[in-house]
Amino acid sequence: MAGSVILPGRAELAALRRRYETELLESVVPFWTRHSPDPVNGGYWNCLDRDGSVYDTTKYGWLQGRQAWMLAKLYRTVDQRREWLELALSGARFLRERCLLPGGRLPFSMTADGRAVYVQRKIFTECFYVLALAELSRATGEAHYAREAEEEFERVWSWAFDWTKVGRPSYPGETPKRSLAVPMILLNLIEELTDGDPRRYSAEVEECLRLVRLHVRRDERLVLETVAPDGGTLDSAEGRLLNPGHAIEAGWFLQQWAQRLGRADLSHEAIEIVRWSFDRGWDEEHGGLFCFLDAKGHSPLPLEWSMKLWWPHAEALYAHLLSWSITRDAADWERFLRTDTWAFSRFPDPAHGEWYGYLDRRGEVTHRFKGGPYKGCFHVPRALWLCGRLLRKLEAER
Amino acid sequence: MAGSVILPGRAELAALRRRYETELLESVVPFWTRHSPDPVNGGYWNCLDRDGSVYDTTKYGWLQGRQAWMLAKLYRTVDQRREWLELALSGARFLRERCLLPGGRLPFSMTADGRAVYVQRKIFTECFYVLALAELSRATGEAHYAREAEEEFERVWSWAFDWTKVGRPSYPGETPKRSLAVPMILLNLIEELTDGDPRRYSAEVEECLRLVRLHVRRDERLVLETVAPDGGTLDSAEGRLLNPGHAIEAGWFLQQWAQRLGRADLSHEAIEIVRWSFDRGWDEEHGGLFCFLDAKGHSPLPLEWSMKLWWPHAEALYAHLLSWSITRDAADWERFLRTDTWAFSRFPDPAHGEWYGYLDRRGEVTHRFKGGPYKGCFHVPRALWLCGRLLRKLEAER
Numbered sequence: 086m087a088g089s090v091i092l093p094g095r096a097e098l099a100a101l102r103r104r105y106e107t108e109l110l111e112s113v114v115p116f117w118t119r120h121s122p123d124p125v126n127g128g129y130w131n132c133l134d135r136d137g138s139v140y141d142t143t144k145y146g147w148l149q150g151r152q153a154w155m156l157a158k159l160y161r162t163v164d165q166r167r168e169w170l171e172l173a174l175s176g177a178r179f180l181r182e183r184c185l186l187p188g189g190r191l192p193f194s195m196t197a198d199g200r201a202v203y204v205q206r207k208i209f210t211e212c213f214y215v216l217a218l219a220e221l222s223r224a225t226g227e228a229h230y231a232r233e234a235e236e237e238f239e240r241v242w243s244w245a246f247d248w249t250k251v252g253r254p255s256y257p258g259e260t261p262k263r264s265l266a267v268p269m270i271l272l273n274l275i276e277e278l279t280d281g282d283p284r285r286y287s288a289e290v291e292e293c294l295r296l297v298r299l300h301v302r303r304d305e306r307l308v309l310e311t312v313a314p315d316g317g318t319l320d321s322a323e324g325r326l327l328n329p330g331h332a333i334e335a336g337w338f339l340q341q342w343a344q345r346l347g348r349a350d351l352s353h354e355a356i357e358i359v360r361w362s363f364d365r366g367w368d369e370e371h372g373g374l375f376c377f378l379d380a381k382g383h384s385p386l387p388l389e390w391s392m393k394l395w396w397p398h399a400e401a402l403y404a405h406l407l408s409w410s411i412t413r414d415a416a417d418w419e420r421f422l423r424t425d426t427w428a429f430s431r432f433p434d435p436a437h438g439e440w441y442g443y444l445d446r447r448g449e450v451t452h453r454f455k456g457g458p459y460k461g462c463f464h465v466p467r468a469l470w471l472c473g474r475l476l477r478k479l480e481a482e483r
Numbered sequence: 484m485a486g487s488v489i490l491p492g493r494a495e496l497a498a499l500r501r502r503y504e505t506e507l508l509e510s511v512v513p514f515w516t517r518h519s520p521d522p523v524n525g526g527y528w529n530c531l532d533r534d535g536s537v538y539d540t541t542k543y544g545w546l547q548g549r550q551a552w553m554l555a556k557l558y559r560t561v562d563q564r565r566e567w568l569e570l571a572l573s574g575a576r577f578l579r580e581r582c583l584l585p586g587g588r589l590p591f592s593m594t595a596d597g598r599a600v601y602v603q604r605k606i607f608t609e610c611f612y613v614l615a616l617a618e619l620s621r622a623t624g625e626a627h628y629a630r631e632a633e634e635e636f637e638r639v640w641s642w643a644f645d646w647t648k649v650g651r652p653s654y655p656g657e658t659p660k661r662s663l664a665v666p667m668i669l670l671n672l673i674e675e676l677t678d679g680d681p682r683r684y685s686a687e688v689e690e691c692l693r694l695v696r697l698h699v700r701r702d703e704r705l706v707l708e709t710v711a712p713d714g715g716t717l718d719s720a721e722g723r724l725l726n727p728g729h730a731i732e733a734g735w736f737l738q739q740w741a742q743r744l745g746r747a748d749l750s751h752e753a754i755e756i757v758r759w760s761f762d763r764g765w766d767e768e769h770g771g772l773f774c775f776l777d778a779k780g781h782s783p784l785p786l787e788w789s790m791k792l793w794w795p796h797a798e799a800l801y802a803h804l805l806s807w808s809i810t811r812d813a814a815d816w817e818r819f820l821r822t823d824t825w826a827f828s829r830f831p832d833p834a835h836g837e838w839y840g841y842l843d844r845r846g847e848v849t850h851r852f853k854g855g856p857y858k859g860c861f862h863v864p865r866a867l868w869l870c871g872r873l874l875r876k877l878e879a880e881r
Contacts, residue, residue, distance in 0.1 A: 132720065140781050141720045192654070200656030256590070258598030322530065322539040383538050384850040388787040388841060391849055443786060445843065451789055452782040 090419040095483035101425075102476035108433065109469035114159065114169075116438035116455060117152065117462040122172060126198045128179030129172075133456035136437045140454065142197045146184065148461030150191075150213030153177045154277075155466050157220040163470070170224060177217045181233075189240040190251065194458070206253035211241050212270050219277045238274055242289065245271060260321070261314050265328070268296035269335045276341060283345040290342065294351065297335055301354070306361040307380055308332035322386050327378040329366025330397025333359050337404040340411070356412060359404045363420055366397070371447050372427045374398060392451070393444040395460065398428040399468035406472050410479055432465075440465045488817040493881035499823075500874035506831065507867035512557065512567075514836035514853060515550065515860040520570060524596045526577030527570075531854035534835045538852065540595045544582065546859030548589075548611030551575045552675075553860050555618040557868065568622060575615045579631075587638045588649065592856070604651035609639050610668050617675045636672055640687065643669060658719070659712050663726070666694035667733045674739060681743040688740065692749065695733055699752070704759040705778055706730035720784050725776040727764025728795025731757050735802040738809070754810060757802045761818055764795070769845050770825045772796060790849070791842040793858065796826040797866035804870050808877055830863075838863045 093101070120137030121129035123144075131148045132141035153176030160169040183199025184191055191210040192201035215238045222230035244250045245267050272293045279285045299316030300309050310328045313319055336359035343352035366374045373393035377385040384390070405421035408414075431448045432440035434455070442460040443452040454460075491499070518535030519527035521542075529546045530539035551574030558567040581597025582589055589608040590599035616632035619625070642648045643665050670691045677683045697714030698707050708726045709717060716722055734757035741749035764772045771791035775783040782788070803819035806812075829846045830838035832853070840858040841850040852858075 134781065143719060192656070194656075196656040201654040202656040202658075203654060204652070254602070256599040256601060258590070258592075258594040258600040260600075321541060383532065384852050386850075386855055388790060388850075391843075392786060445789075446849075451844075452784075452786075454782050457784055 090415045090422070092413070092415060092418055095480055098476055098480040098483065102473055102480060104429075105469050105473040105476060108429075109466055109473060110163075112433065112435070112438040113440070113466050113469060114462075117466075118156075118168060118172060121152065121456070121462065122175065123179075123197060126179065126183065127175040128183075128199070129176055129461070131456050131458070131461055133454065135434065135453040135455060137455070143202060143458075144179075144195050144197060144199075145458050145461070146180070146191050146193050146195065146210035147213050147459070148456070148463065149176050149180050149184075150210065150215075150217045151463035152461055153180075153217035154213065154220050155462050155470075157217065157224040159466070159470065161220070161224040162474070173217070173221060173224065177214075177221055177230075180214055180217070189237055204252075206248060206251050208241050208244050208248070208251060208267075209270065211237060211244075212274055215241060215274050216277050219274075219280075223280065234278060238278055241274070242271070260319055260323075262311050262319060262323070263296065263299060263314055263316075265297065265300045265308070265310050265331060265335060268293040269331070269338055272297070272338045272342060276338070276345075290346075294339070294342065297339060298354070300332075300335075301358060303357075305380065306357075307365060308335070308358055308362055309380065322379065322383065325380040325383065326385060327362075327365065327380055328376070329362045329374050329378065330376070330394070330400050332362035333366075333374075333397065333404045334400040336362065337400070337407050340404075340407050352411060356408045356417075359401075359408050360417070360420070363401055363405070363424075367423075368393075368446065372423075373431075373444070373446075373448055374401060374424075391446040393431075393446065393448060395432055395440050395442045396464040398424055398432065399464040402428065403468045403471040403475070406475055410475060488813045488820070490811075490813060490816055493878055496874055496878040496881065500871055500878060502827075503867050503871040503874060506827075507864055507871060508561075510831065510833070510836040511838070511864050511867060512860075515864075516554075516566060516570060519550065519854070519860065520573065521577075521595060524577065524581065525573040526581075526597070527574055527859070529854050529856070529859055531852065533832065533851040533853060535853070541600060541856075542577075542593050542595060542597075543856050543859070544578070544589050544591050544593065544608035545611050545857070546854070546861065547574050547578050547582075548608065548613075548615045549861035550859055551578075551615035552611065552618045553864050553868075555615065555622040557864070559618070559622040560872070561868065571615070571619060571622065575612075575619055575628075578612055578615070587635055602650075604646060604649050606639050606642050606646070606649060606665075607668065609635060609642075610672055613639060613672050614675050617672075617678075621678065632676060636676055639672070640669070658717055658721075660709050660717060660721070661694065661697060661712055661714075663695065663698045663706070663708050663729060663733060666691040667729070667736055670695070670736045670740060674736070674743075688744075692737070692740065695737060696752070698730075698733075699756060701755075703778065704755075705763060706733070706756055706760055707778065720777065720781065723778040723781065724783060725760075725763065725778055726774070727760045727772050727776065728774070728792070728798050730760035731764075731772075731795065731802045732798040734760065735798070735805050738802075738805050750809060754806045754815075757799075757806050758815070758818070761799055761803070761822075765821075766791075766844065770821075771829075771842070771844075771846055772799060772822075789844040791829075791844065791846055793830055793838050793840045794862040796822055796830065797862040800826065801866045801869040801873070804873055808873060 120133050128149050129152050130139045131145045134140045153173045156169045157173035184195055193205040193210055194202040215234050218230045218234035249255050275286045299312050310326045311323050336355050340355035343355055374397040376392055377387050377390040379385045401424045409417040439455040441450045445451050518531050526547050527550050528537045529543045532538045551571045554567045554571035582593050591603040591608055592600040613632050613635045616628045620628035647653050673684045697710050708724045709721050734753050738753035741753055772795040774790055775785050775788040777783045799822045807815040837853040839848045843849050
């Protein structure tokens with residue numbers, strides 16, 4: 086397929102860049118700025134129906150932190166719109182002033198006014214809070230955000246490799262294991278925390294890079310979601326599980342570190358991770374990326390394995406564009422275009438803005454809402470912003 | 484549709500009964516007796532691929548208890564095959580001797596040799612253990628099983644309405660609520676515990692009947708899965724959630740109690756619950772029962788809402804047949820036939836036996852395995868056994 090791909094010239098890159106910027110600034114961001122603000126309590130409504138109406142007032146911690154991060158980032162790097170900064174601050178304040186629990190923990194879900202509904206025995210709400218604080222420290226220039234971000238990160242790091250510290254019990258029959266999610270998200274946090282100086286936390290970065298690599302199976306050209314503590318393969322459904330979107334996201338996190346650190350070996354490995362995960366995860370029959378696969382071809386246990394979700398496609402867009410910006414290989418450009426064509430013809434909702442989140446295997450919308458417990462102002466705007474920024478750079482180089 | 488339905492005569496009932504008995508005894512039960520026994524540790528392999536091969540050695544507590552109950556029931560009521568009784572005893576012994584935790588708790592999942600992998604902060608593994616013990620007390624005539632069943636039931640009852648007692652934390656923002664699952668399963672446990680004497684536990688039965696009724700909305704002709712403690716409606720996605728298969732199952736649990744207690748009002752209500760839940764849950768476009776719906780027409784949050792799962796269809800088969808045996812209404816017979824035709828043409832696997840568990844909205848198989856963490860030797864054989872037994876009775880009456 087790649088053989089017939091025509092590589093883009095300056096005009097094509099510019100047209101693409103304009104489409105991404107338009108989608109970001111005229112469809113996606115306005116959906117969230119218009120419909121999500123909660124003027125009474127601060128923070129954001131997360132459960133937004135197709136047209137932006139609130140169908141549930143429960144708020145979700147992952148998405149509060151992520152949206153605050155995204156809006157602060159757009160304020161600082163795209164356009165200093167007062168509205169974006171104020172809304173970013175509103176989300177961070179909501180988490181800090183209404184939701185924060187003893188010891189720096191945060192709920193997964195909360196009432197409109199911030200009372201905990203459910204606290205996950207995981208570390209992710211806290212991770213996304215670190216992202217928000219780190220970006221707000223730059224967007225506002227206020228040093229206390231940086232300090233709070235670092236303090237929260239130190240806590241997250243202290244919990245990250247032993248979840249009994251966040252209340253997860255340990256049982257005698259459990260298999261010791263490592264999840265790709267943990268070193269991945271930590272690499273992303275450190276990148277955001279150390280925007281100015283990549284050498285800070287360098288021991289932590291090296292450890293996370295080592296841990297991510299434990300999941301890579303070069304001989305099989307795949308990335309396992311869960312492995313033994315020493316990187317060995319677990320003989321179970323969990324040990325065979327592939328999460329292509331996750332691996333693709335890990336790939337571009339790694340690539341950004343490779344670029345920051347000037348490491349060609351790491352860059353090459355990151356490119357392979359993205360290619361292998363995409364090629365294996367792509368549905369040859371209906372197009373799009375599967376949510377989950379089994380490395381040995383069994384049926385994956387998650388019921389949604391064959392659904393096509395917004396976020397793996399958003400991650401693939403940026404991952405392929407980033408790979409191509411380095412390799413200039415037509416096969417990477419073809420993967421980018423294939424994802425772009427498939428995703429842009431199915432996910433966006435021109436009538437009300439933003440993207441649908443959930444499609445069936447054939448690419449038909451199964452859930453009409455734009456925001457829910459796991460979908461908010463994050464993967465779509467982040468990918469559009471990252472792609473737009475990279476396209477602008479590529480355009481300038483031509 | 485019901486207008487053109489031809490009610491069955493004796494020959495049709497007999498043919499149907501033979502089909503159900505053949506499916507039970509020549510396809511479904513042999514799949515489990517052939518592939519599930521673990522001769523080393525006792526109990527059953529639960530993760531069985533399409534052909535019965537074990538794809539994961541993790542065992543699942545719900546399914547250990549359920550399979551032990553089913554096999555003991557078949558031994559006592561269908562055919563005194565030594566193999567069935569021994570296998571039932573093997574599952575009960577596995578739970579008691581290898582899995583039981585302090586205080587009568589049981590793991591949700593365990594290693595092949597019974598070490599806890601995960602303990603749910605719910606009561607269901609223990610419920611299915613009660614079922615197994617109760618049926619084994621009758622199948623073996625050994626009084627200690629009855630005693631153990633009652634002791635475990637007393638513990639389950641003491642936990643059932645306050646899950647902080649099984650380790651579920653309570654958070655300040657949580658909405659007090661009741662789940663249909665709890666009074667439903669308790670009614671089923673008491674039915675099995677009191678096979679000989681329906682008057683035992685009569686206060687508990689009345690309380691469960693009252694609690695199930697809190698979920699029924701006569702004016703809207705629907706059954707809500709989750710309600711406020713006083714039966715009020717919760718204004719949230721959770722409060723609007725419909726689980727048609729669950730409500731249909733609750734309907735026949737209620738109907739069996741109505742028959743045992745000779746209560747016409749309860750019988751009428753049970754018939755309505757089954758009809759409303761089925762009519763609302765049926766997919767007019769592709770046929771089959773949806774997993775979840777939202778009472779106000781929003782997209783349900785669960786990703787699998789539009790999938791067609793084995794168990795709601797199995798429950799509907801028996802629920803409609805039981806309703807029709809009482810009403811002799813052509814509309815109930817039509818619902819039974821519609822479910823029978825749709826389910827039998829999609830779920831069974833004639834090549835390897837048993838039924839597939841998971842179909843997409845269109846009715847195509849999405850997961851090839853026959854056994855997994857939530858699917859085992861239970862809903863399909865139970866429905867086939869119940870229908871076969873009722874058809875035999877109806878046939879004799881003609």
